[in-house]
Each structure stands twice: as structure tokens, then as C-alpha cells.
Amino acid sequence: MTQNTPSPPSATIRFGCAWYPEHWPESRWDADLDLMVAAGMNVVRVGEFAWSSLEPQPDRFTADWLERAIARAAAHGLATVIGTPTAAPPAWLTTRHPEVLRVGPDGRVHRHGKRCHFDPLHPVYLQHCRRIAGWLAERFGSHQAVIGWQIDNEFSDLSHGPVAANAFRHFLRRRFSDLDQLNRAWSGAYWSLAYDTWDQIEPPDFRGGDHPGLLAAWRDFATEAWTAYAVNQAEVIRVHAGSRQFVTTNATFEFARQDSHVLFAGLDLCAADVYLGSGAPLVHLDPGWMGVYLAAARGVKQAPFWVMETQPGTIDWFAANPAMDPGEVRRMVFHQIAHGADAVLFWQWRSAPNCQEQYHGCLIGQGGRPRPIYDEVATVGAELRQLAPLLASTSVQASVAVLWTYRDRGLIDSRRLHQGFDPWRHLRDQYAALRRQGIDVDVTSPWSQLDGYRLCLAPHLAMLDPALEERLLAYVAAGGILILGPRSGTRDPDASLLPSDPPGDRLGAALGGHVRESYCLTSPLTLAGDIAGSADIWGEWLEADAPDTVVNLRFGPEHPWLAGKPAMLTRNHGRGRIGYLGTWPDEPTLAALAAWLCDLAGVSRPWAPLPPGIEVSGRRLRGRASKGAGDRQQGVHIVINHSATGHVLPVPFPVIDAFTGAPLGTTLHLAAGALAVLIGE
Numbered sequence: 001m002t003q004n005t006p007s008p009p010s011a012t013i014r015f016g017c018a019w020y021p022e023h024w025p026e027s028r029w030d031a032d033l034d035l036m037v038a039a040g041m042n043v044v045r046v047g048e049f050a051w052s053s054l055e056p057q058p059d060r061f062t063a064d065w066l067e068r069a070i071a072r073a074a075a076h077g078l079a080t081v082i083g084t085p086t087a088a089p090p091a092w093l094t095t096r097h098p099e100v101l102r103v104g105p106d107g108r109v110h111r112h113g114k115r116c117h118f119d120p121l122h123p124v125y126l127q128h129c130r131r132i133a134g135w136l137a138e139r140f141g142s143h144q145a146v147i148g149w150q151i152d153n154e155f156s157d158l159s160h161g162p163v164a165a166n167a168f169r170h171f172l173r174r175r176f177s178d179l180d181q182l183n184r185a186w187s188g189a190y191w192s193l194a195y196d197t198w199d200q201i202e203p204p205d206f207r208g209g210d211h212p213g214l215l216a217a218w219r220d221f222a223t224e225a226w227t228a229y230a231v232n233q234a235e236v237i238r239v240h241a242g243s244r245q246f247v248t249t250n251a252t253f254e255f256a257r258q259d260s261h262v263l264f265a266g267l268d269l270c271a272a273d274v275y276l277g278s279g280a281p282l283v284h285l286d287p288g289w290m291g292v293y294l295a296a297a298r299g300v301k302q303a304p305f306w307v308m309e310t311q312p313g314t315i316d317w318f319a320a321n322p323a324m325d326p327g328e329v330r331r332m333v334f335h336q337i338a339h340g341a342d343a344v345l346f347w348q349w350r351s352a353p354n355c356q357e358q359y360h361g362c363l364i365g366q367g368g369r370p371r372p373i374y375d376e377v378a379t380v381g382a383e384l385r386q387l388a389p390l391l392a393s394t395s396v397q398a399s400v401a402v403l404w405t406y407r408d409r410g411l412i413d414s415r416r417l418h419q420g421f422d423p424w425r426h427l428r429d430q431y432a433a434l435r436r437q438g439i440d441v442d443v444t445s446p447w448s449q450l451d452g453y454r455l456c457l458a459p460h461l462a463m464l465d466p467a468l469e470e471r472l473l474a475y476v477a478a479g480g481i482l483i484l485g486p487r488s489g490t491r492d493p494d495a496s497l498l499p500s501d502p503p504g505d506r507l508g509a510a511l512g513g514h515v516r517e518s519y520c521l522t523s524p525l526t527l528a529g530d531i532a533g534s535a536d537i538w539g540e541w542l543e544a545d546a547p548d549t550v551v552n553l554r555f556g557p558e559h560p561w562l563a564g565k566p567a568m569l570t571r572n573h574g575r576g577r578i579g580y581l582g583t584w585p586d587e588p589t590l591a592a593l594a595a596w597l598c599d600l601a602g603v604s605r606p607w608a609p610l611p612p613g614i615e616v617s618g619r620r621l622r623g624r625a626s627k628g629a630g631d632r633q634q635g636v637h638i639v640i641n642h643s644a645t646g647h648v649l650p651v652p653f654p655v656i657d658a659f660t661g662a663p664l665g666t667t668l669h670l671a672a673g674a675l676a677v678l679i680g681e
């Protein structure tokens, strides 16, 4: 796995569902496929979890049923994505090889009866995965109707058994030249934690109190392990699929289990599973929470992505699972498309009569008839079919980014210091404030291509190493504006405190400032300066060290230590500007700050100010334009009213309504929950 390369342009927009034909008599298939077609669908995902139907006994493969299902789907005009079934090993496999069963951090062996109960590092399991994936690819790798592959399903946790423990030790031996180096890097003298032999190192138990160095290493190890797990199948699939079919896996972003930027580097496109609760326990669509999640999926390869799973109105895994409101699923799909999804697939078409997910939302009821949500889905299907020629080969091209890393997120999450310091919420707040300006915003890694961005916010870039500092300074020197957020530049990649005041030697020198002290806040503090507002949760006493460092914000008088102290600094560096924000402003303050920063960076905000609940997103023909030039390309603008009240919006440039082809005047009337797709500059 090397460079993270953008996915190839998509010739069309895909709309479909997860279909499990093995749950149903074949006599029912055509009825289901007819209904899919009537709902405007053009793709199904099949096969994942179907290991026991594909290989009911060792080496007795039976894919005829799958071939017939794919053929029936194709006859209805539906393309197929095949999921490899490896998240659900059959009973014969784990009975023959109990050694492949996953061991939890508590030592409990996971047994047959659920899913994901395998050790992804176990060579016997890997061999079986390669065999079934290779066998499927041999059979379907040149099938005309198969357009892609999904490896496994939502990679979950590593095993904590002996195989994983040994592999972890090998990983550490590669990272540290000897045990002394590891002990020094992890401050082994503290609590006499130093190890005498490699064998003494055990995986973290996640019951609290784990060593931060061990946790950080385990996170990196998990990324490496799952990446290798994907490669094991991708390699053998590609032998037969060539470049005719894409290879991906479906990931979630709300749990920091692997670094998606690394995981997807060797895969053809990023596929995300998107449920309303992704990131927060929500039952209704929140454009901030879902937006940051989708932007993070797009940011993985800085390219369009697939929504491989999304909910058809309800789920079954919250404390309460109310239905989304009428019209909300339509808004959700357009919200996903607006954020760069080239495909949206519902999970799932119809629930199996029994088993764990009987009550999850689906499109077909237990009696075989469409559920009420089906009609709304069919409306969206028809709309997407109409818009597909317009949307195909377009992508979101943002000139602003929010930078995050999975490692920082895990690090902060494992030691928040203030319960309210939820790193994902922190990311979401800065993202949402920028989005309030009516601009597109990428959420990506600091290791991604940064040179197209005029402005980058890095809400909590905790872990620094010299290469990253150099990269960020080069971005600023070349004209970018980089604003670091609280807790940035505090640790090295082993989670050790850096031997310098935050935000680290080199970034601090460029900023001409440093963090003197950090405080957890228990009540809001006022802020004044270039903007006015208030902040909460976290406050840092900043000090300017250089005469040309500008204090942009100061804390008000409320806090005994922070009263009057600088809360935000900026300074010119090369052709750009570097800044540091030492607190967590509330939503209106962050929105004001975002507006101020956009103006500083020369990011045009033709739609601003947007009323609350109104969201504007743009897609343009692929091929990223250089800074500024992109603004002149024709774009598709998706305007969604997520609020419960109607709004009249000034339209900043001439547009035509993509549905009717009629030119629109200078105002757009959007009823509560309505959306518009506009073609304009």
C-alpha cells in the first residue's frame, strides 16, 4: 500500500440496496428485482455474510445460486457489487479451527452465533479468506454485470489472543530498534513499567488505565493488521478482476478502530456506511454531524466515494428507534450526494425472517409488500435517474479543509481531561461553522494533498513529528492559512509529551507564540478581539513571543487564570499565515470566526449568510482547479432546507432549476424540509 490515489471518475450515479437473495426462495427474486427497478435502483450488493451458502462444507463451493441472482439482477438492469463473506465464518470453519476465534480484551473467546468472531491476523483464517475471495473472483472477476468488490464488512476489533499478541510484539520490534529504545520512548521508569523482555508486552486491555504509548502503538498496529487483511483478499481478487471492477471495503468513521487514510490507500475507492447515529446518537438528520462524517469519507481519497449502506428510515440499535420524518430520507440521500457520494445503497432491501436484525429498517415488509418508506425512496430514485447525467463525473472541490488524524482522535479520546472534549464533536463544530458560510469543506488528513486549500483548520493536531511540521510549514510558506486548535503540538507519535511548549518547536517558532498553560473550563468565558463571543470546555493561556505576532482574541475577565490572556494568535509566515486558537468557541462564535477566516483567506462566500438549517453544497466537473479558478466552472448546487420553517434565499448568480430546466430568479423559496438542485456558476 503506497500513495492514496483518487478514485476514477464515475460514469453514473448508483442507487440501490443490500440484497441477500440467499434468504429468499428464488421464486421471489423477480418480484423483488421488479420493485427495485420501480424504485429507480441500478445496483445491488450481494454475498457478504453468505459464506455458509457459498461453501456449506469445506471445499464444497456452490455459487450457482449467486450466479443466477446476479444474472436475474442484470436482466433487470441492475449491476452487482459482490461482498466477500469473510465477516461471517461458517460453523464448520470455527469448529475445525477454533484457534481462529477472536479473543476479547477480557480474555473471552467469541463463539459461533454472531459475526466478526474471528482473528484477522490468524494465518489459518487469512488462508481461508484468500481461498473464498479468490474462488469468487475467479468465477465473477470477468462477469460483465459485476462492477466491484467489497472486502468483508466494517473491519472491527483485533483479537487479543496469542497470535495477535505475538504479531504486536513483532510490530514493536520493527518500530523500536531495541527494548531500551521502547522503554525510553514510553518512559519505562515511571511506575517501573519498563519491560525486560519483549514477551512481557501484552495488548492493552481497554479497561481503563492503559499506557498511552501502548495504546498509540496498538492503534497503529490495528491499522497495519487490517490493511494487510484487506490486501490479502484484494490481491487475489485483482488477479481475476483486473481493473474492470473496483475493490473496496465499507468503513465507519464514528469508531476510531483503524486509520482509514491508510486502510484505503491501496483500495480503489472509499465506501462508507452512513447511519444517522454515525458520530452521535441522533434520530434525525443533523447536517453538521452527518456532514462531517461524509466529508471525512470524501477526504479519505479526496475524491467521490460510495455510501455503501444507509438507513431506510429506521435502525434497530439505539435505545429508541423512531422513524425518520416523511421527506427526511430524501433529504438524507441528497445530502450524501451533495457531499460527494457517487452511490447510495440502502441497508437493507428486506429483513431475513429471523436473526439479529429482524427489526432493522428495510424497504419491503414481512408480508412482502413495500413499506411506506418505499414510495419516498422511489421518488429519490427517479430524481437521481434524471440528474445522473448532470452529476456523473463531478466532485466536490473545496478550497477549505479541516484536518484530522485518527491517531489524534484516539489519543484525545483515551484521555479527554474534560469529559466534554469529544474530539469528533470538536471536528464537527469547526466543520459546521465553516459550512454555515455556504462553502464546501473537506475533512481530510494533514498528509493529504493540501496545496489546493486556501484555508486549513486543524482543530486538535496533537501528535507532531518533524516531517509533519515541515509539511505544514511548507503549506503555509506557499500561501496557505493554517489555524491550529487547542491541544495541538503536544505529543510525539509515541504519545510522549514533546520537550517543548505547544505547539512544538518549529510550529511555535513560525507562530511566534506558545501555550503557557491549559485549563479545563467549567463555565463559558467571553472572548473579544477581531470577533466577539464565548467559549467553553477548554482554554489555553497563549503568549506571543515575536513582535509581529498578532493577538486576535483575548479571554474576558471571568476566569482567574485566563482573564485578559490571548486566546488566539496569528502571524505571517512566508506567503501565508499560521494561527493558533487556544479554546473551543460556541457555535455562533465559531461561525463568526469562520467568516473572518474565510475573508482573511480570500475564500468567497456568495451564499453567506445562510439562515440556520439551510445547507448549500456544490459539485463540479472533476479535475481539481487551481485556487480560485474553480469558482468560474459551471457547478451543480444542492440547497437543502433542513429546518422546520420555510426560507427565501437570495441566489447570488444566475441559475437554472435542474429538475425543470427553468431559469430561476434572484430568490429561491424553500419550504420546510425542501431541497433544490441548481445549475449555475
Ligand code: GAL
Residues within 6 Å of the ligand: 153, 154, 273, 275, 309, 315, 316, 347, 357, 360
Ligand atoms: C452496519 C452493518 C450492516 C448492518 C447495519 C445495521 O454497520 O454493516 O451489516 O448490521 O449496520 O444498521
